[in-house]
Amino acid sequence: FCRICCEMKNIIYRTSLVILLGMFLYVLRYAFFEFQSMPFLNENTNMLQKGLLMGIGVATLGLVLFLVWEKMVRWKEKTCIGAIVILLFFLFLCQIAFLYAMKIQPRYDALKVLDEAVSLCKYGSVSDVHLDGYFARYTNNYPILFLTAGFLKMGRMLGLLQSDYQGALFLLGFLNILAIDFAVLVTAHLLRKIFDVKGALFFVICVALNPLFIIWVPFYYTNTLAMPFIPLILYFFYSVFIEEQKSWKRKVICSFLLGTCIMAGIKIRATTVITVVACLFYFILADSKDKKKKQIIDGTKDLLVKVSFLCLGVLVVLCTYKVVEHKFVPFDYSDTAFPAIHWINMGAGGTGEYNIIDEQSTISYPTAEKKSAANWDSYKDRVQQMGIDGYLSLMLQKLKLTFADSGAGYRSELGVSDLYHDANMYLV
Numbered sequence: 001f002c003r004i005c006c007e008m009k010n011i012i013y014r015t016s017l018v019i020l021l022g023m024f025l026y027v028l029r030y031a032f033f034e035f036q037s038m039p040f041l042n043e044n045t046n047m048l049q050k051g052l053l054m055g056i057g058v059a060t061l062g063l064v065l066f067l068v069w070e071k072m073v074r075w076k077e078k079t080c081i082g083a084i085v086i087l088l089f090f091l092f093l094c095q096i097a098f099l100y101a102m103k104i105q106p107r108y109d110a111l112k113v114l115d116e117a118v119s120l121c122k123y124g125s126v127s128d129v130h131l132d133g134y135f136a137r138y139t140n141n142y143p144i145l146f147l148t149a150g151f152l153k154m155g156r157m158l159g160l161l162q163s164d165y166q167g168a169l170f171l172l173g174f175l176n177i178l179a180i181d182f183a184v185l186v187t188a189h190l191l192r193k194i195f196d197v198k199g200a201l202f203f204v205i206c207v208a209l210n211p212l213f214i215i216w217v218p219f220y221y222t223n224t225l226a227m228p229f230i231p232l233i234l235y236f237f238y239s240v241f242i243e244e245q246k247s248w249k250r251k252v253i254c255s256f257l258l259g260t261c262i263m264a265g266i267k268i269r270a271t272t273v274i275t276v277v278a279c280l281f282y283f284i285l286a287d288s289k290d291k292k293k294k295q296i297i298d299g300t301k302d303l304l305v306k307v308s309f310l311c312l313g314v315l316v317v318l319c320t321y322k323v324v325e326h327k328f329v330p331f332d333y334s335d336t337a338f339p340a341i342h343w344i345n346m347g348a349g350g351t352g353e354y355n356i357i358d359e360q361s362t363i364s365y366p367t368a369e370k371k372s373a374a375n376w377d378s379y380k381d382r383v384q385q386m387g388i389d390g391y392l393s394l395m396l397q398k399l400k401l402t403f404a405d406s407g408a409g410y411r412s413e414l415g416v417s418d419l420y421h422d423a424n425m426y427l428v
Helices: 002-033 047-072 077-102 108-123 130-137 139-157 168-194 197-208 229-242 248-268 270-285 300-328 340-347 356-364 368-403 422-426
Strands: none
Touching: 002 047, 002 270, 002 368, 047 197, 077 168, 077 197, 108 130, 108 139, 108 168, 130 139, 139 168, 139 248, 139 300, 168 197, 168 229, 229 248, 229 270, 229 300, 248 270, 248 300, 340 356, 340 368, 356 368
8 A cells, every 4th residue: 555655646746747847848938939028129020030039049048057067067165155155246246236227116016015114114003095095905915014114114223214214215125135145045055955065056057147136126025025935945844854853953943943934935925835835745745765855754753843843933923923913003904805815816817917807896895705705706707607728728828927928027017217228128
């Protein structure tokens, strides 16, 4: 029976990798021929020219990475560490220069968070009418709102911001850089533990060559602020359930920190739960007898201790958040807040993007129960109308929309600047 279970796990695990490869090739196909972030190239080149341009670009990048790898495999550990430090410092300088020179202005939800954070600092509470009642509806943005207000107050105390909080954009952009680069640093450290320092260096080289780690610096919002929690969850998961730990003290601390990172990451951005699901799948599917993956379960008692302290970390974050929310939110949002099914329903309509009609529809229902019921009914109708084929088609459309665009929607989110010049069009 155990052998059958082990074989089934291997089949599921390998099948998931095949599916992932198929999704990657699907995205790559559209990335080759759709230049949504580059309208000056998109409008002046045909499909053949786009494919040729991308083919040459990918081949050149692959050749460069291959030659770099051939060179660095002969380096000593000290040289590799020095190269990592130099590359991260170079990336940091590029990020600071971009943040300072481009004068990008936030829009949409990012701007609303900044405005309300300034208001919270001035008046001491969240408003249910400010910004057309945005924070009476989007309660999922409370965590980043509280953090932003805390950062602004700290900046004011240190003399980095004026009394009217002028300079807040640069301060938050700088904190964004720290969040992004810390995520890179933790990932590199994890890769060094799993593979070696050369694997970590190769990862940092790929990051340094990726312009997304620079152009998204001005966008201070949940997607960038949640970045460190993803590699931290993976790092502590590896430390707790995969890496052999002799010290009980380290096991307990890492388990507790894993719980805090899971809950804090999910609170800041709900999609962090994808990382948690991935860890769960690995825990279930990994073969505990595989020496390469170490021993996952050391025993029932050991597992219970780890899970207990993990849950304790989750509870600490939840309780802390509830105390902060109770202090700064003076109104009852139980009937105004959007239920989770609102976003699931919105995601099943059209291309799955934000839809103002769905938003206004949810607002129109006066109670939480009616909001949930109306969205459930709408969701069921949409799924029934699409059918299985239509739903699969929508999932593929979302996959393309999310990953095929080279700028990741940059022009839409951060297309406003105080200083327009050629770099705004060509560099971005």
